[in-house]
């Protein structure tokens with residue numbers, strides 16, 4: 585059942601589905617901590633209403649459905665500040681009106697011995713855990729592909745390190761008497777399908793391999809506050825180690841299934857296939873994230889840097905495996921030096937911060953980072969594919985700096 589994209593040959597692969605425009609919806613009711621964090625110095629905003637509370641200067645607005653964090657705005661701490669976290673919508677963010685009373689929202693659990701529905705209020709009383717994960721869009725790094733795949737031209741910022749609180753899916757399975765026989769996938773369904781739209785074309789429903797349920801949770805909180813609407817209120821499936829799309833927002837069904845969902849977002853979108861071809865189930869889907877890192881500071885916007893001690897920082901994560909090492913090159917990948925991990929280790933699904941201090945003489949330098957995890961290292965070049973998914977090549981993510 586493993587559908588490892590990493591086993592795919594690294595060569596040209598095509599182009600596919602248009603995204604459904606996320607329409608601005610009524611504004612989210614925000615936790616007061618977010619509202620209070622609003623800075624008056626922020627520029628006038630072109631953020632859509634549902635994301636108005638994001639810090640304008642920290643993000644790049646590609647569209648109403650794609651908002652990216654600036655390379656130097658994921659924060660110098662480990663956890664990404666919530667006002668800086670990227671947004672990716674296949675469907676419009678649900679409004680307060682559509683969501684209704686959050687405690688009464690229900691999640692149907694199927695494919696278990698005793699299927700039943702739970703309200704969010706019940707879920708909160710039945711289990712509890714906290715997990716830190718990297719939430720990353722499959723297309724993060726798409727902006728580096730030369731064939732200009734359709735979709736948001738993300739560079740590094742369709743990713744965040746998030747601390748989630750919710751109920752372990754394994755607890756729910758126990759409460760429901762165990763798994764039904766013959767199930768092979770964990771399938772999550774979003775409640776954001778607008779009325780009248782064809783589910784086979786627009787429903788956000790994703791299947792992941794069954795074993796993912798052991799790490800998964802249904803989260804009602806992120807980074808210490810209730811899930812804002814734009815991030816999937818009132819409850820979201822979190823699949824640690826798996827790409828963003830598998831972390832279904834506004835979850836209203838959790839099903840253990842014998843087959844993968846047959847909707848477009850499973851069958852043809854999010855497939856990794858050669859440039860010029862069409863997506864279909866014969867190609868790998870965006871599941872486990874491969875090892876990746878990037879330098880956050882200095883970066884291409886840093887201007888002239890004073891010669892002498894230069895502090896290089898960044899983030900690295902291993903997808904399903906703890907990141908074990910990060911090396912840095914200043915000379916287009918000829919020589920590499922090990923960086924040091926700093927800050928708390930929040931487990932294998934979180935990212936780690938790294939730092940390397942170098943004594944740099946005046947000149948121009950290419951700074952690249954290369955992480956290793958689970959016996960694999962980041963490749964030098966991207967794996968070409970139609971939609972520009974899974975980019976973890978170190979070369980494209982390198983930065984050029986001027987030291988004077």
Ligand SMILES: Nc1nc2c(c(=O)[nH]1)N[C@H]1C(S)=C(S)[C@@H](COP(=O)(O)O)O[C@H]1N2
Pocket residue numbers: 669670671672673674675719720721722773774775776788814815816827828829830831832833834835
């Ligand atoms: N229900 C639902 N879940 C969803 C989506 C969506 O449009 N609807 N977008 C997915 C995609 S492609 C990504 S990358 C992440 C983005 O999460 P964020 O907007 O909270 O950053 O959510 C995923 N889950």
Ligand SMILES: [Mo]
Pocket residue numbers: 672720721722723828829
């Ligand atoms: Mo995504």
